[in-house]
Amino acid sequence: MKYLYRILWQDHSRTHLLWAFLGTLAGFVLLLAGIQFYLDFKSILKVNRDLLDPEYIVINKKVHIGQTLGLAKPGFSEDEIEEISDQPFADRVAPFISNEFPISAYTQSERFPDFYTELFFEAIPDEYIDVKSDQWDWDTAEGIIPIIIPQDYLNLYNFGFAQSQGLPQIPKGVISLINFRIRLRGPGRGNYDDFQGRIVGFSNRINSILVPHDFLEWANEKYGYYTKAEPSRVIMESKDPTDPAIINFIEEKGYDTIREKLKSSRLNIILKLIISFLLVIAAIIIGLAFMVFLLSLQLMISRSSQKIRRLNKLGFHYREISRPYILLLLILMIGVTVLSLLVTGILAGHFSGVAEAWNLDISSTLHGLIYGTSLGLITLIFIANTVAILLSTRKLCK
Amino acid sequence: MPSMNIRLEKLIPLPMMEQDTTGSEIWEADSVLFEQGKKYIIQAPSGKGKTSLLSLIYGIRKDYQGSAYLDTTDISSLSSRQWSGIRKEKLSFIFQGLELFDDLTALENIQLKNSITRDKSLQDIKKMAGLMGIGDFLHRKTGILSFGQQQRVAIIRALCQPFSYLLADECFSHIDRKNSMIAFQLICQECDSRNAGLLLTALHETPQMDVDSRMRL
Numbered sequence: 098m099k100y101l102y103r104i105l106w107q108d109h110s111r112t113h114l115l116w117a118f119l120g121t122l123a124g125f126v127l128l129l130a131g132i133q134f135y136l137d138f139k140s141i142l143k144v145n146r147d148l149l150d151p152e153y154i155v156i157n158k159k160v161h162i163g164q165t166l167g168l169a170k171p172g173f174s175e176d177e178i179e180e181i182s183d184q185p186f187a188d189r190v191a192p193f194i195s196n197e198f199p200i201s202a203y204t205q206s207e208r209f210p211d212f213y214t215e216l217f218f219e220a221i222p223d224e225y226i227d228v229k230s231d232q233w234d235w236d237t238a239e240g241i242i243p244i245i246i247p248q249d250y251l252n253l254y255n256f257g258f259a260q261s262q263g264l265p266q267i268p269k270g271v272i273s274l275i276n277f278r279i280r281l282r283g284p285g286r287g288n289y290d291d292f293q294g295r296i297v298g299f300s301n302r303i304n305s306i307l308v309p310h311d312f313l314e315w316a317n318e319k320y321g322y323y324t325k326a327e328p329s330r331v332i333m334e335s336k337d338p339t340d341p342a343i344i345n346f347i348e349e350k351g352y353d354t355i356r357e358k359l360k361s362s363r364l365n366i367i368l369k370l371i372i373s374f375l376l377v378i379a380a381i382i383i384g385l386a387f388m389v390f391l392l393s394l395q396l397m398i399s400r401s402s403q404k405i406r407r408l409n410k411l412g413f414h415y416r417e418i419s420r421p422y423i424l425l426l427l428i429l430m431i432g433v434t435v436l437s438l439l440v441t442g443i444l445a446g447h448f449s450g451v452a453e454a455w456n457l458d459i460s461s462t463l464h465g466l467i468y469g470t471s472l473g474l475i476t477l478i479f480i481a482n483t484v485a486i487l488l489s490t491r492k493l494c495k
Numbered sequence: 496m497p498s499m500n501i502r503l504e505k506l507i508p509l510p511m512m513e514q515d516t517t518g519s520e521i522w523e524a525d526s527v528l529f530e531q532g533k534k535y536i537i538q539a540p541s542g543k544g545k546t547s548l549l550s551l552i553y554g555i556r557k558d559y560q561g562s563a564y565l566d567t568t569d570i571s572s573l574s575s576r577q578w579s580g581i582r583k584e585k586l587s588f589i590f591q592g593l594e595l596f597d598d599l600t601a602l603e604n605i606q607l608k609n610s611i612t613r614d615k616s617l618q619d620i621k622k623m624a625g626l627m628g629i630g631d632f633l634h635r636k637t638g639i640l641s642f643g644q645q646q647r648v649a650i651i652r653a654l655c656q657p658f659s660y661l662l663a664d665e666c667f668s669h670i671d672r673k674n675s676m677i678a679f680q681l682i683c684q685e686c687d688s689r690n691a692g693l694l695l696t697a698l699h700e701t702p703q704m705d706v707d708s709r710m711r712l
Contacts, residue, residue, distance in 0.1 A: 100607040104596055407594045410555055411608055412582025412656075414575060494575060495555050 101408065105421040108400040113393035118429055120386030125437035125474070128379035129467050130444050135372040136466065137459045152338035153225055153302055156181065157330045159353045172327025181333060186340045192328030193219045193305070194313055197321030198284075202294060204277045212277070218244075219305040220313040225332045228298030235312035241293045242279050245307040248299040272296050283320035290320075303332070341366040387478055390429075391485055394422055398489050409494040415487070418494065422486045426479060434475045441467065499585060499659040501529040501552060501692070505561035508547040512560065520710045521548065531659055534686065534693040536701055539712035545696035546591055548712065549662045552694070553588050554578045583612060587658035589666040593649045597638030601629065601648045604637050609655040623651050626681060628674055643669040650678055654685045661686055663695040672703075679704050 163169035173181075173192060182190035196218045203213040223233070232243050255266045279294040300307065335343065344366075347354055398405070408418050442463055449461035507522050516522040521537070522544065529535055539545055550556040552563055554570055563570045565581070573581070582588070595604050602620065609615055615623075624630045627647045632640055637648060646669050653661060661682065667675040683705075686693050695706070 100599060100603055100610065103603075104599065104607075107598060404596065407596070410553075410582075410588070410590070410594055412579050414579035417579070491575070495557070495578070 101413070101417070102421045102424070104404055104408070105397075105401055105418070106425065108404075109397045109425070110393060113389065113396065114425075114429065117386055117389035117393050118433065120382060120389060121429075121433045121478075122436055122440075124379050124382030124386050125433055125471060126440045126444075127375060127382060128474075129437055129441040129463075129471055131372055131375040131379060132470060133441060133445050133464060133467055134448070134459075135368070136464045138368050141457055141459070152335050153227075154333045154335060154338065154343070154354055155303065155330055156333060156347060156352050156354050159351055170327060172329050173331055174327055178328075178331055181331060184342070184346055186335050186337060186343050186346075187333050188336055189225075189334040191222050191225060191332050193221055193330045193332065194310070194317070194328060195219045195326070196313065197317045197323040197325060199282045201280045201282075202277050203280070204275070216279070217306060218308045218313055219330075220308050220310040221303070221332050222310050225303075225334065226300065226307065227302040228300050230297040232295065232297040233309060235309040235315070237315070241295055242308055242312060243297040244294055245298045245300050245303075246296055247304050248301050249304065251299055269299060281316055281320050284322040288320075305330075339365045341369070383474070383478075387481070390426075390478070391482060394426065394482060394486060395489055398422065398486065398493075402493050405490060405493045415490040415494040419483075419486050419490045422490075423483050426482050426486070430475050430479050434471050438463065438468070438471060499531050499566050499692075501660060501694075502564040503527040503529075503552075503561065504564070506548075506551065506563050507560050508544055508551060508556065509558045509560065511544045511547065514542075516543075519543070519712050521712055529660070529692055529694060531692045532690045533708065534683065534706040535695065536704065536706045536709045537694065537696045537712050538698075538700060538709060539696070540698065543712045545712055546664055549588065549664050549694065549696065553582070553586055553662055583608070584657050585659045587653045587656055587661045589649055589653045589661070589663040591664040591666075591668075593642075593645050595637045595645055595649060595652075597636065599637060600634050601637055601640065601644075602633040604648055605633075605652045605655055608652060612656045614657055615655040620651065620655060623654065623681060627651065627678055641669075643671075643674075646670055647674070647678065650682065654682065658689060658691050660692045660694065663693065665696055665698060668698070676703065 158164075158171055158173070160171070161169070164171045178190060178192055181187055200216040200218060201214065202216045204211055226233075226245065228245050230243070230245075232241075233245075234243070251267075251269065251272065258264070259266050273296050275296070277294050279292045280289050281292065282289040346352075405415075405418050409415065445459070445463060446461045449459040452459040503521065503524075504526050505524075506527075507516070511522055519539075521527050537545060537548065547556060551559050552570070554573065557571075565585070596607070599607070601624075605620055609620070621630065621633065624633050624647075627650070629640075629644050629647045629651075632644055632648075637645060640648065646666060650663075650666055653663070663682065667678060670678060682693065682695075685691075693706070695704075696712075
């Protein structure tokens with residue numbers, strides 16, 4: 098059979114095949130590297146996400162002049178809350194409830210200066226709150242209202258207000274020692290009760306003055322006389338805050354949220370854009386290279402058409418005659434696969450070194466998907482070309 | 496090997512239908528039988544369809560009317576795979592156009608097929624080449640050999656495979672009388688050892704060649 102190979106390989110065009118080979122190789126490296134890095138970044142984002150546990154996102158309606166003038170509703174209707182919780186990225190959704198009666202707080206203590214303020218309370222179910230405290234429960238008999246205020250409030254006082262007014266800074270532990278009175282007022286004169294208030298924690302997640310959900314429900318029942326307002330904020334739990342659908346949904350609905358939390362989501366979108374661009378380019382290159390391969394082999398066959406006819410006359414079947422072409426193709430395909438995996442592997446190793454300096458954990462070895470993709474694609478190209486070879490040699494044979 | 500006869504029934508190539516075939520013992524016959532083991536010379540001037548006849552039997556021309564059978568098989572029913580098998584094992588052809596590969600040496604041309612069927616040893620080939628007077632040229636590229644030398648390479652190649660029938664198309668046209676007889680005897684010897692038939696076409700009368708039957712085309 099070696100003569101058959103010698104006869105048929107004579108008519109190849111080295112430059113055509115070389116360019117087809119290099120083109121396919123470039124396309125493959127681009128494609129495989131793209132997939133490799135996409136998987137890497139995806140896992141980095143995923144790791145960050147796992148560290149945060151599920152993310153809690155507070156959503157409110159954008160405040161605009163319409164609400165100021167009382168023309169637009171600031172709150173979420175039940176349908177709107179329903180719609181949010183129907184989104185695939187929303188695992189749980191809960192509306193904030195707020196007080197429907199006036200509240201004030203004041204101190205009567207020897208140790209602290211007198212202090213009086215009007216106040217509001219909001220409440221959400223306990224599982225959405227990031228502060229765990231054993232004092233966080235409401236007991237009607239005891240009459241102590243546990244309160245969680247934002248960490249930011251304390252910071253504002255300690256680092257802003259106290260500093261500028263020559264007042265002492267207050268550590269967290271001391272705050273909870275401050276006893277102050279909370280007055281809840283129902284409708285009508287003299288219809289009020291005093292309770293003791295106690296700050297039991299500071300929240301980084303929720304920018305509000307929180308009291309236990311069951312307390313506020315009880316108090317609204319007992320004192321409430323405002324017309325029931327729709328909740329102005331809802332809290333949503335999402336396992337995947339990187340999901341770009343969240344930002345899209347919030348923007349589309351004209352809602353608002355603290356953007357910081359959704360940063361990785363934007364990163365995700367940008368990453369996906371870049372990668373898909375890369376993949377499209379890779380696909381085009383591979384497509385072109387595939388065409389050059391196909392044409393080079395067809396050219397080789399048509400250059401040898403006389404020899405092929407002669408071999409057929411001598412009793413060689415077109416399948417036998419195709420074998421040298423298929424073998425050549427196979428060698429080139431194996432070359433492309435091995436080289437592209439090698440180059441991608443080197444790239445991955447190099448970039449994992451660079452990424453390590455940034456404390457990013459990029460794998461230095463290739464993902465399994467890379468091997469699968471290259472193997473699948475090369476098999477596809479191989480089969481398509483083999484079919485083309487068989488068809489064109491058969492046409493020449495009788 | 497079971498015997499393989501070649502039977503033609505009202506066979507005629509399409510181009511011959513427009514020509515005067517009066518007196519042809521094949522184109523005018525209802526049925527022609529070539530028996531395996533027997534040698535036939537088909538003699539005719541140019542343009543009477545000698546090459547066409549052999550090409551039809553060998554399956555490389557399909558433009559004909561009537562039918563041809565290899566034993567009981569109608570050749571029009573044969574697949575490309577079956578034809579390949581037949582050309583490797585049953586029918587050997589010495590082409591008028593030689594069909595050699597110029598870039599290969601004489602020996603490589605011979606071995607091209609022999610290396611698959613392993614019909615002859617290198618020694619056998621050298622012996623045959625020596626007999627035919629081209630022993631010194633085996634390692635030369637075929638392209639630089641004279642046509643007569645090439646013709647002998649083609650003859651040896653055709654003999655280096657199993658066959659039940661040898662189809663030889665004016666294979667002595669460029670070989671001198673003495674060497675033609677040597678080649679003819681070699682061909683007969685190879686046919687006899689295989690109990691194979693021979694269909695030899697010739698332009699002129701060939702009284703010196705001893706065959707079973709002579710036919711006019």
